[in-house]
Amino acid sequence: MGRNKALEGKEQIIEAAETIIDRDGEDSLSIRNLSRELSVAPMTIYNYLKNIDDIKREVMIKHYNEVTRKLLVDLSGDIHRSYSKIERYAMIYVDIYHDLCNEHPKLMRFVLDTGISRFANDAELRHFIRPFEMFYSGKRDSETKMAYHMCEELILTMIRNHVEKKDVISREEMEYRARFIVDRMLRGS
Amino acid sequence: MKRDIKPDSDPYRLLLEMTEFDSEEVESVLNVWTDGLRLFGLTDAEVAYAAEKHIPEYWDMSLRGVRLFIGALFREVIEMFRMSEYLERGDSVVYCNMPVHPACVYANKVAGGDRIHICQPDYLIASVLEPLFNRSFSTNITSVSCMSADCMHCEMNRYRIEAQMSGMLPSPSVTWNWGLFCNEGPKSEEYLSLMDEYKKWDYVITTFPHDATMGSAEYSDQIRVSYLAGRLRSSQSELTRYTGVTVTDDDVKRAMTGYERYISKLEVLTDLVCRSNPQPLSCNDFTMMCALQHATVNGGIAPFEEALDVLIEEVRERVCTGYGILPSGSARIACHFTPYCIPWFEKIFRENGIAVSYSLFFAPASRQIHCTVNDDVYCDIVRQWLNNPSAVNMGNEVDLVSDILEDNPVDGVVYGFFSFDRWIGGIQKTMARMVESRTGIAHYYLEGDFWNDKRFSMSERLSRIENICYHIKIKHMMNESE
Numbered sequence: 001m002g003r004n005k006a007l008e009g010k011e012q013i014i015e016a017a018e019t020i021i022d023r024d025g026e027d028s029l030s031i032r033n034l035s036r037e038l039s040v041a042p043m044t045i046y047n048y049l050k051n052i053d054d055i056k057r058e059v060m061i062k063h064y065n066e067v068t069r070k071l072l073v074d075l076s077g078d079i080h081r082s083y084s085k086i087e088r089y090a091m092i093y094v095d096i097y098h099d100l101c102n103e104h105p106k107l108m109r110f111v112l113d114t115g116i117s118r119f120a121n122d123a124e125l126r127h128f129i130r131p132f133e134m135f136y137s138g139k140r141d142s143e144t145k146m147a148y149h150m151c152e153e154l155i156l157t158m159i160r161n162h163v164e165k166k167d168v169i170s171r172e173e174m175e176y177r178a179r180f181i182v183d184r185m186l187r188g189s
Numbered sequence: 190m191k192r193d194i195k196p197d198s199d200p201y202r203l204l205l206e207m208t209e210f211d212s213e214e215v216e217s218v219l220n221v222w223t224d225g226l227r228l229f230g231l232t233d234a235e236v237a238y239a240a241e242k243h244i245p246e247y248w249d250m251s252l253r254g255v256r257l258f259i260g261a262l263f264r265e266v267i268e269m270f271r272m273s274e275y276l277e278r279g280d281s282v283v284y285c286n287m288p289v290h291p292a293c294v295y296a297n298k299v300a301g302g303d304r305i306h307i308c309q310p311d312y313l314i315a316s317v318l319e320p321l322f323n324r325s326f327s328t329n330i331t332s333v334s335c336m337s338a339d340c341m342h343c344e345m346n347r348y349r350i351e352a353q354m355s356g357m358l359p360s361p362s363v364t365w366n367w368g369l370f371c372n373e374g375p376k377s378e379e380y381l382s383l384m385d386e387y388k389k390w391d392y393v394i395t396t397f398p399h400d401a402t403m404g405s406a407e408y409s410d411q412i413r414v415s416y417l418a419g420r421l422r423s424s425q426s427e428l429t430r431y432t433g434v435t436v437t438d439d440d441v442k443r444a445m446t447g448y449e450r451y452i453s454k455l456e457v458l459t460d461l462v463c464r465s466n467p468q469p470l471s472c473n474d475f476t477m478m479c480a481l482q483h484a485t486v487n488g489g490i491a492p493f494e495e496a497l498d499v500l501i502e503e504v505r506e507r508v509c510t511g512y513g514i515l516p517s518g519s520a521r522i523a524c525h526f527t528p529y530c531i532p533w534f535e536k537i538f539r540e541n542g543i544a545v546s547y548s549l550f551f552a553p554a555s556r557q558i559h560c561t562v563n564d565d566v567y568c569d570i571v572r573q574w575l576n577n578p579s580a581v582n583m584g585n586e587v588d589l590v591s592d593i594l595e596d597n598p599v600d601g602v603v604y605g606f607f608s609f610d611r612w613i614g615g616i617q618k619t620m621a622r623m624v625e626s627r628t629g630i631a632h633y634y635l636e637g638d639f640w641n642d643k644r645f646s647m648s649e650r651l652s653r654i655e656n657i658c659y660h661i662k663i664k665h666m667m668n669e670s671e
Contacts, residue, residue, distance in 0.1 A: 009648065009649075010649070011648075061652055061653060061656065062652060064656055065652045065655055065656050065659075068655075068656055068659035068660055068663065069655070069659050071659070071663060072659045072662055072663055072666075075663060075666055076666070085667060086667075089667065123605070123618045123621070123634035123636065124605075124633075124634045124635065124636060124653060127631060127633060127660055128656055128660060134631065134660065134663065134664045134667065135667070137625065137629065137631055139629070140629070
């Protein structure tokens, strides 16, 4: 098995963890399975990361690195330009997640379920987990904040229901619903 | 030590020449400089790399003010290398640790002149040699003290102790150990005193109880101010017993005058950096100058003041011509540590279109100047000290930091670098939330021990930093289109 092989860095572990979750589901993520995936001894993994929770955290950080980069690129482009700023943001956000849910359903189930519930208040992740946080974090009006919060909850629930196959919808339908939520919740905010 | 490097390819000479040493001074210090750097484990190749690549990459060497400042820092490093010489000729050598109020310690030099020499080894090793030579002493200093690299000791204390115990630095006549932020410094000194074979010096410890009510403005609490002033005065008396140099209030006032002049000029530079659009100077250059608010120097503040004067004029010129490190309107962040200690940090943000503007670790000078009352010089020193956000209770720190952010608005703040720190580490996450709630400015967190590059390297932190950059840029974009 090549147990004495060295790793180039913790990025290899994170990629392997992502692969395992995406292929076999979150429950298959263990130090033993990772060591098999990487052909290293289990103790080698502990040289880079503390425990499974730490590994999951790194997977979340990597995920949001990809999502925020894609969000920035798409917002800088021309798609959905005819809509208001916040509607456009919501539509691009759900577009990204719709594609990710179709391409990596098991990984997205982990991110949207365990990932968010476990790391929503994590110091390094909290700003990225909440899609509308950047709009309400500076606001003092509690009703406006509540409106944005509810937008987040509804949009994340919609995406979660899609990936868990409770309510599978097309990309266009997801965009429409996101716009609807934003329009109804934030009207007058 | 025999020098076997040809003059025209001598990187040690090159470093001095490029930092505004004149030829006469170069010749007079070259041997001490070369031998000292080699004693600290630097190779010729590393020095050449610093001179030719590393320093020009991360510090703006086109600015004469920056060159002069780095040159002044190199002079302090040379002074550190000379401490053995001073001890041999019978002078007193006083070490101190980071952070100190510079005027309080420098008053000894004002009083004693050439009979006494002061050195802050942890500052010079961790905040000068390490960043400027791209050298991690954390993993390269051989542990003789059992304070190994992975045992989460404060690296600044560890460097000082390892350097003394291994003979890289001579033992001083006395160490003035300032434990006003945290007690790791005094604990380290106590630890050493138990190892009899290494205890070749005396020490004076100044501590301060952190028992203020949460939210109380400590600098305006006259009882606390008087108490700490008394502790400083008492510590100075004890220091005098070891050095033989009596320090009067007038000596302290003269040291204060120099310090206040320096921080007034720093305030001018702060205004230019923070209020100009585009930002004319990088955080690496700027915060290197701010660090002297916590560090004292043997050669006096004058060379640093001269560098600051030159730099202010150069930055004013940049403001007039519209020169910026990034285009006008670029997003800005502040951070809670000393960015120039890990110079790649500023570079990654800049390459992602975000300017690191300033460090919250250093109180703005105007707060320090305007809080003095001129009743008792030690009380004024204490009032200045207690206007430092990191010196006070968390609630007071939130107020001070929020005021700084409201005066110098940014698009985001990055915390987390002191997560290992005995004093600052425990409160950072709560601090970040409280200041964010009060100011409405997003506070991001980047966890890590920034002294230890095994755990905190560019590649290791890149994803996190990119996340912050993308998030800030998206926010900036959303706000711009309003």
